[in-house]
Amino acid sequence: MPTTWTRSPEDFHKIYLANTDAFYRVAGNALAPEVDDFMTRTALALWSRAGKIGERHVEMANQIYSRGRPQPKWLLWNLTGSVCEDEMFLPPVFFWNLAENDAKRKTETSRTFIRMLTNILLYLAAVDDDVTYAEAEYITECTDRLTAICDTTGVRKSREGLNPLDYVTSGEPSFIDKHKEQVQTSGGGESGPKTEEKEPEKPNFDELMEELDSLVGLETVKKEVKNLMNLVKVRKLREEHDLPVPPMSFHMVFLGNPGTGKTTVARLISGLYASIGLLSKGQLIEVDRSGLVAGYVGQTALKTQEVIQSALGGVLFIDEAYSLSSGGENDFGREAIETLLKAMEDHRKDLVVIVAGYTGPMEKFITSNPGLESRFNRYFYFPDYNGEQLMEIFRIQCKKNSYTLTPEAEEEALKMFTQLYEERNENFGNGRDVRNCFEDMVVRQSNRVAAMENPTKEDLISVLPEDLRDPDEDEETEEKTEEKAEVKTEEKAKTEEKAKPKPRKKAEEKTEA
Numbered sequence: 461m462p463t464t465w466t467r468s469p470e471d472f473h474k475i476y477l478a479n480t481d482a483f484y485r486v487a488g489n490a491l492a493p494e495v496d497d498f499m500t501r502t503a504l505a506l507w508s509r510a511g512k513i514g515e516r517h518v519e520m521a522n523q524i525y526s527r528g529r530p531q532p533k534w535l536l537w538n539l540t541g542s543v544c545e546d547e548m549f550l551p552p553v554f555f556w557n558l559a560e561n562d563a564k565r566k567t568e569t570s571r572t573f574i575r576m577l578t579n580i581l582l583y584l585a586a587v588d589d590d591v592t593y594a595e596a597e598y599i600t601e602c603t604d605r606l607t608a609i610c611d612t613t614g615v616r617k618s619r620e621g622l623n624p625l626d627y628v629t630s631g632e633p634s635f636i637d638k639h640k641e642q643v644q645t646s647g648g649g650e651s652g653p654k655t656e657e658k659e660p661e662k663p664n665f666d667e668l669m670e671e672l673d674s675l676v677g678l679e680t681v682k683k684e685v686k687n688l689m690n691l692v693k694v695r696k697l698r699e700e701h702d703l704p705v706p707p708m709s710f711h712m713v714f715l716g717n718p719g720t721g722k723t724t725v726a727r728l729i730s731g732l733y734a735s736i737g738l739l740s741k742g743q744l745i746e747v748d749r750s751g752l753v754a755g756y757v758g759q760t761a762l763k764t765q766e767v768i769q770s771a772l773g774g775v776l777f778i779d780e781a782y783s784l785s786s787g788g789e790n791d792f793g794r795e796a797i798e799t800l801l802k803a804m805e806d807h808r809k810d811l812v813v814i815v816a817g818y819t820g821p822m823e824k825f826i827t828s829n830p831g832l833e834s835r836f837n838r839y840f841y842f843p844d845y846n847g848e849q850l851m852e853i854f855r856i857q858c859k860k861n862s863y864t865l866t867p868e869a870e871e872e873a874l875k876m877f878t879q880l881y882e883e884r885n886e887n888f889g890n891g892r893d894v895r896n897c898f899e900d901m902v903v904r905q906s907n908r909v910a911a912m913e914n915p916t917k918e919d920l921i922s923v924l925p926e927d928l929r930d931p932d933e934d935e936e937t938e939e940k941t942e943e944k945a946e947v948k949t950e951e952k953a954k955t956e957e958k959a960k961p962k963p964r965k966k967a968e969e970k971t972e973a
Contacts, residue, residue, distance in 0.1 A: 486569050506595055510594075517587055
């Protein structure tokens with residue numbers, strides 16, 4: 461099976477420059493000669509694990525040079541000889557200095573270098589359209605040794621880079637077996653007796669459905685989710701009885717404003733899918749554009765692939781997905797979309813993608829690419845919460861955190877949330893606004909109780925009307941109410957004036973002399 465890491469020598473050089481330029485912006489251009497030398501030596505050792513050495517390797521070796529540095533002049537005969545002189549991997553001196561500086565400054569440049577090295581070596585391993593197990597193992601050895609330096613030096617932790625073993629296209633053992641071996645030998649010594657790994661416990665279907673039913677509002681969404689679960693259940697039963705099942709996409713589009721419960725429902729769907737066997741794990745991976753798109757050539761596909769790998773077996777939830785297609789023809793977001801579409805096809809049996817965002821932009825996003833239209837044909841609309849629903853969410857928050865609204869506070873809160881809903885604009889945050897109101901209430905209540913000499917337990921849990929608004933906010937609300945009343949009075953007066961019958965003018969009698 462060909463690897464997706466194969467690049468032309470010209471494209472690889474662009475990727476090499478993009479990676480090293482980004483690194484030098486942090487670490488300084490003075491490291492360029494040492495970095496190029498280290499990368500070349502590591503590439504030669506890597507290729508000693510390949511099946512063969514050819515002209516393609518020569519072309520790639522001649523592209524390992526930083527901006528402003530002279531281009532190498534490798535020929536096949538001296539490259540082959542150098543590959544045969546493979547030496548044991550030794551971390552370069554400059555890396556030790558990087559790690560020590562990171563530990564002092566609380567930065568992570570050295571760990572960034574490890575991720576960069578992994579990416580570059582994977583491109584070099586794929587020069588012959590094949591990443592062998594031995595090559596992937598060597599890349600892992602390099603990164604493990606460098607990571608050990610970071611750990612012992614005290615460099616703060618950072619996000620993990622790619623696992624080279626996930627990209628092996630040939631060699632033994634198989635993809636599944638290699639992960640078992642990795643676990644068994646990770647202790648550094650001889651592996652002990654093999655023990656059967658317990659399968660992760662599947663989510664409980666009934667509990668998740670109960671949680672879905674307990675959500676405030678969203679009646680149409682709940683109904684659609686239940687219909688979807690019934691559909692999946694029957695499909696699984698038909699498969700068990702060797703009956704044909706029509707091809708169907710289970711990817712979804714969530715439309716609606718922020719704070720309407722889209723992420724919560726996505727998490728529940730992920731668990732429900734796992735509980736009935738459609739997905740193997742049921743985790744939810746939530747990202748937005750920044751989690752998929754990189755700022756330089758060749759890195760967006762890698763970044764997106766990392767996210768996809770973490771989401772396999774579960775649901776990948778992309779918030780504000782429309783931003784991936786809003787940057788024009790040359791925007792890196794389009795690269796993320798293409799990578800995503802390919803993964804949705806390659807892993808269609810164990811990956812569900814949910815894209816979410818405002819209704820208008822999301823509809824444009826889906827129609828911007830035929831591949832998106834064909835894969836996303838299931839739409840869920842999440843309406844705004846009305847005043848009573850916002851109040852119910854607020855009550856749940858209070859109960860969950862042991863706060864009790866007095867009858868007067870209950871009345872004031874309902875009035876507040878009704879007003880919030882009726883006067884909503886494009887910045888209306890739905891449930892998020894409720895959470896903000898709750899947090900503000902806790903602060904005001906704490907200030908009030910802190911001023912008491914000996915507050916009782918009742919005082920600690922009671923919420924009064926004055927805890928719901930700031931004094932100046934109350935004045936503004938009263939002024940707005942009075943203004944509205946005045947406007948209504950004026951409008952009523954104008955309406956009554958228009959409705960009054962107009963007095964008829966007496967016709968003037970004209971007399972002619």
